[in-house]
Amino acid sequence: MNTSKENSLSVKTKWAITGALTFILLIFYQLLSDLVEGIYTLDLLNTQLDAKAAGLLFFFSSIFIWIIPFKRSKIAVRIVLGIMMLVRIIEPWMDPTGKITIAGIGVGAFWIGFPLIIRLYEIQIIQAMDTDAESARRFFSKIMIFALAGASFLSQSLRTWGVTLDYSMRGWGNILGVLISLGGLILVYYTTNDSENLFTTEKPKYFFSFKKITVLIALITWSYFALNAPAVFTRWSETDYTAVILIANLSTGAVLFLLVWKPELLWKMKKWLLITGFGLFLTFFVVGIVSNQTVFIDDLEHSPIIVSPANFFQQLWIYLACLLIFFLYTVVLHIISLPSRSQNRKKKKKGVWIWILNGFIMVLLIFMLIFTNVWGYVEPVSVWFRGLFWLPFGILGFIVAFALFIPLLFQKIKIKKVSEKIPKMGKMHANPSSSQLEKVITAIFLIIFIILNGVLAYSTETHPINPNISSQPIRSLRIMTYNVQQGANVSGDKNFEQQLAFVQEINPDIIGLEESDTPKINTGNTDLVRFFADKLDYYVYYGPKTVMQTYGVAILSRYPIQNFYSIFTYGNEDEIGSLFAEVVVGNTVFNVMVNHPAGSRDAKMAHTDMMLDQVDELSNVILMGDFNWREDTDYYSMVTAIYQDSWRTKWPTGVDDQNLVMNSTIDHIFLSSTFTVEDARYIISPESQTDHPAYWIDISW
16 A cells, blocks of 8 residues: 555544454354254254364365466455455345355355455555564554454444344344444455555565464354353353353453554553453353352262352352453463564465464364264263363463463564564554544444444343232242254254243243253354343343253243252263252242253162252252153153142143144143142144243142
8 A cells, every 4th residue: 555655544444454354353253153063953963063163164164376477366355355344234034054064155155255355464564564574574463363352342332232132143143243344345446445455575574474373263262162152151150140241241341442542552561460350260261150050960879969159259160250250361462563574475275284283283173173062972082071171272372372471481582583573562552553543442442332232232131020029928839841952943944032922822830941052052042041131021040050050941931030059960962950949929838850861771770869859858840851761761750749740730641632642741840739830831843943842831829
């Protein structure tokens, strides 16, 4: 670009580059989330890994950069990223299989277009600031970090607006998604408009070495795993949703604010403060996970483990980790702004392999995180990862820490080996500086978004009205057990809204949910339980925390819930987590358990023994769930020797008055004999909006 008057990029171009990178990253996160979720959900229906997992091959599309001539980078960027923006527009409307293909194409386009556009921007900035290579390098580092933090901040906001679902991917919010895609496309075209003038240099230099690219991808992976969706933190440790949203927003927003208002504070940050801040962030992050886990029972003789709600210290680690997200971005800023050996186009093959390797690292970490959940189904590899939910985050932290410590601890050695002296951290500065207007606009933008996110997050907290204040005595209840298949229907479509409408039509007083563990990458880091509780305005207990990687059980109730806890038993394929809660209806206390055992005969027997022990000598017992066993089993005989099977009580032949035969179901509700079953109904799939039948009963006493 011709910017000889100021020897710098124009303000318009600077913000256009920042905006283009922000939108590219945001759209990549959205497509990546849907790709992984689509593969997982469809494979979950088969309970095994199959050919659909080949969709992850899109992560290695950087190999096609080899065949793109250097001087054709501009047209390649426009075509490839144009495809990425286009598939983002049409992807929400596809069926599950189509989503895997379309989202995969978009992810593949990112792994080609992102390296190419970074290369174009690097050369563009070098040539615009050719008298000051150090400032050019720091300037582009500043843009990159702003884009990374900005994309994460926008993702946090969109998920807050959609009650953990990305607002721009659902319903009327798709209009916003189209605008984001079109805006990204326009910015990509605008910022590459003069790119044909960039290839006059015989050997163009690049800022991004192997170390820096790897750290960038580590931060992108970390953002995808957790930082973009603060709701996941609340299910790790039962922290307050609104508080987590605000702390994560403020910490990420502080990076954006300082990059515009006082970047020198980031550049001048002392070495010890960088190391200490990031070290504490990583420590709090990992300890926050581990402290909320319990023993993973692999011994049949091991007693059941009762896990009470998280205490203050278990929650404190997560709050502190969210607060110190600031240091993660600051450390990466320093790493990618340090000098590195120049690369030229003759080393193109080496550069391509760097991106391919990082694609492999991301895929490996994704599999590792998912295997901590499905460790019993993809043997022999998956079993190694049982209980190691913290490990992928620890590896990401090691990558960043290694890249940080090497130049900082061995700075003197590196000064002798490279032609450009490494500047001390305290002497770095940002260039060019931001105008007063840019500062004011950035501050206003951040303030509005943080306040809006805080208000919306608080509004999604449940504020139920206690029906017990009514003077009318309560003598009946409607109870429902519902395996939501992680918020998907029988075709694999995510359908929170349809499942919610189905529940609202039945209008139960107490709901037991199974396979409700959606706040993880397998299912898009969404939170179905929060979504239901917000819309129904019910009391809620989530059940086993997601760091235990169970398939999830939860309870929602129109009436207050008290004395709740989770219980873990022996499992050989899954972590078997159940929940117990007291539901207070008028003057009556109901003792409720929601269950979802699986695996071998021994595992199911261990769970059955535990369940019966938990409610032994209690009155007003309700045992419900997806038990994964039928009427012809020992477990069924053990339970019905004490409690009534509500279906058989109402319909002794197993056939209702609509001629629905349900003699081999695995979804049950068992009751104390003191209850009268007034009605009992199964709604089979697909009307149930999931792959299981929904089951509800009316009882009186």
